[in-house]
Amino acid sequence: xxxxxxNFKTTVRVRTYExxxxxxxxxxxxxxxxxxxxxxxxxxxxxxxxxxxxxxTNRVVLSRNEIDYKSPARSNMEIDVYTRIAEIGxxxxxxxxxxxxxDTGVLIAENRAxxxxxxxxxxxxxxVPEDFRTIVxxxxxxxxxxxxxxP
Amino acid sequence: xxxxxxNFKTTVRVRTYExxxxxxxxxxxxxxxxxxxxxxxxxxxxxxxxxxxxxxTNRVVLSRNEIDYKSPARSNMEIDVYTRIAEIGxxxxxxxxxxxxxDTGVLIAENRAxxxxxxxxxxxxxxVPEDFRTIVxxxxxxxxxxxxxxP
Amino acid sequence: xxxxxxNFKTTVRVRTYExxxxxxxxxxxxxxxxxxxxxxxxxxxxxxxxxxxxxxTNRVVLSRNEIDYKSPARSNMEIDVYTRIAEIGxxxxxxxxxxxxxDTGVLIAENRAxxxxxxxxxxxxxxVPEDFRTIVxxxxxxxxxxxxxxP
Amino acid sequence: xxxxxxNFKTTVRVRTYExxxxxxxxxxxxxxxxxxxxxxxxxxxxxxxxxxxxxxTNRVVLSRNEIDYKSPARSNMEIDVYTRIAEIGxxxxxxxxxxxxxDTGVLIAENRAxxxxxxxxxxxxxxVPEDFRTIVxxxxxxxxxxxxxxP
Numbered sequence: 001x002x003x004x005x006x007n008f009k010t011t012v013r014v015r016t017y018e019x020x021x022x023x024x025x026x027x028x029x030x031x032x033x034x035x036x037x038x039x040x041x042x043x044x045x046x047x048x049x050x051x052x053x054x055x056x057t058n059r060v061v062l063s064r065n066e067i068d069y070k071s072p073a074r075s076n077m078e079i080d081v082y083t084r085i086a087e088i089g090x091x092x093x094x095x096x097x098x099x100x101x102x103d104t105g106v107l108i109a110e111n112r113a114x115x116x117x118x119x120x121x122x123x124x125x126x127x128v129p130e131d132f133r134t135i136v137x138x139x140x141x142x143x144x145x146x147x148x149x150x151p
Numbered sequence: 152x153x154x155x156x157x158n159f160k161t162t163v164r165v166r167t168y169e170x171x172x173x174x175x176x177x178x179x180x181x182x183x184x185x186x187x188x189x190x191x192x193x194x195x196x197x198x199x200x201x202x203x204x205x206x207x208t209n210r211v212v213l214s215r216n217e218i219d220y221k222s223p224a225r226s227n228m229e230i231d232v233y234t235r236i237a238e239i240g241x242x243x244x245x246x247x248x249x250x251x252x253x254d255t256g257v258l259i260a261e262n263r264a265x266x267x268x269x270x271x272x273x274x275x276x277x278x279v280p281e282d283f284r285t286i287v288x289x290x291x292x293x294x295x296x297x298x299x300x301x302p
Numbered sequence: 303x304x305x306x307x308x309n310f311k312t313t314v315r316v317r318t319y320e321x322x323x324x325x326x327x328x329x330x331x332x333x334x335x336x337x338x339x340x341x342x343x344x345x346x347x348x349x350x351x352x353x354x355x356x357x358x359t360n361r362v363v364l365s366r367n368e369i370d371y372k373s374p375a376r377s378n379m380e381i382d383v384y385t386r387i388a389e390i391g392x393x394x395x396x397x398x399x400x401x402x403x404x405d406t407g408v409l410i411a412e413n414r415a416x417x418x419x420x421x422x423x424x425x426x427x428x429x430v431p432e433d434f435r436t437i438v439x440x441x442x443x444x445x446x447x448x449x450x451x452x453p
Numbered sequence: 454x455x456x457x458x459x460n461f462k463t464t465v466r467v468r469t470y471e472x473x474x475x476x477x478x479x480x481x482x483x484x485x486x487x488x489x490x491x492x493x494x495x496x497x498x499x500x501x502x503x504x505x506x507x508x509x510t511n512r513v514v515l516s517r518n519e520i521d522y523k524s525p526a527r528s529n530m531e532i533d534v535y536t537r538i539a540e541i542g543x544x545x546x547x548x549x550x551x552x553x554x555x556d557t558g559v560l561i562a563e564n565r566a567x568x569x570x571x572x573x574x575x576x577x578x579x580x581v582p583e584d585f586r587t588i589v590x591x592x593x594x595x596x597x598x599x600x601x602x603x604p
Contacts, residue, residue: 065220
């Protein structure tokens, strides 16, 4: 992942209790930081999509999470959380998150979070709505990959 | 992943506070359950390897985590955590974890956790020690994939 | 608190990731163990009361938590969680929780959790329902303290 | 607790995953916010005291935590965390923490956290060091209560 691909960044500070007995941030906490990034990204681009609430119009689930750990974060470290939607398919889209030490720029972790759009009863996937595509395209510009398959 | 590939299983019960406002277990908690599985697996096979403590003889880091979410877990659910080491390479190995509803057998999530063996100062990777290979081979029998590359 | 006062006990095992960088369980986790005890206690006595869900008939909130830390718990330790309702007032009741090392009996922590019964819109407190009092009295027998004040 | 008694304030924002299925912040998380306040307070006043690390010169343990819940915090809320040392005794001291909605000023919770100073092997309590008293007195001015008992 390259910094230049990202048009959105937020910042978190490592909290004391997120650090395990090795003195480093526990491996699941990096995923929480990326989740903060995604929530703030959606607010920022003005998408009417709440990843954490079930409602009938927009029902999206996390289907897969991938994370590569590059270097450990430590207590009180300030972390830049870069977030983008990298790909949109027929009924799914992929968030990328990149964590870097805000002071030194050192890469901490890279995350890919796969989401699927469901119908209101969650029985099957449906097409990503056009208004969501439009708003993401506008924000991501040339970096967004759209992969559409004929049914 | 197939149940028959796993020779080790442990059980966890979902705790009240692990459930988010959708009434389902938060996405990072499944990774914690898999971590419980790995710790108990290592105890069970008798490996002298503490994934959570740094010591000079055995220093292992988690380098990558992958998880596929299949169906949500809910409060108080009993979950079977299947754990195995699926692959060993020159200096790395892969844990697989599979979570199933203990009552119904329904698949909840599948995890692959990549680990790398480091030298005592963590400056570079080293070969997976022979005694660790032996003990894993013995436990995993024919299911273990060993991928060794010429240097 | 005395063991003999408690008619209900459940057990938790410390999970790897609950331990901080001192090698001991983080101070808030003991409160989570006590919460597990309360949920299981209510199931056990057959009270139709879900401390974690809002519904119109039974709406109860935690108003105060007190905990005395006596000795640290460590990774993988098995802990006995003793739980009882110690006092019921007009519109409130107090849970006591006591944590002990399951192997050695050593006291780990003591908790008092104060709860208030609210009306369905949560605008003011109401009397603890008679059926809840009855079921608690039956379980706690002579140890329950009932403090009723004239309005 | 009164705002005017506090000479130190920091701010936290509620994170998505800290909110439970009632849509409100889980009861233990408020204690974590107060802990953040204490760590930043000690940095701010320049005290050489790390509440989360064991070292031979300054060994301090949390012996008791009290919290009164006044009104729930919700996702994304900005919270002012007021922190002070309210009392110092022979070998102990008390932190007070007060959480308020940063936008509305509404009171969320009040915390008292009791700490004890131990000798390097943690076998018994020792006197609070004079340099720590001095630095706290200087910061808290007239609000600090010092309770010294003859041995």
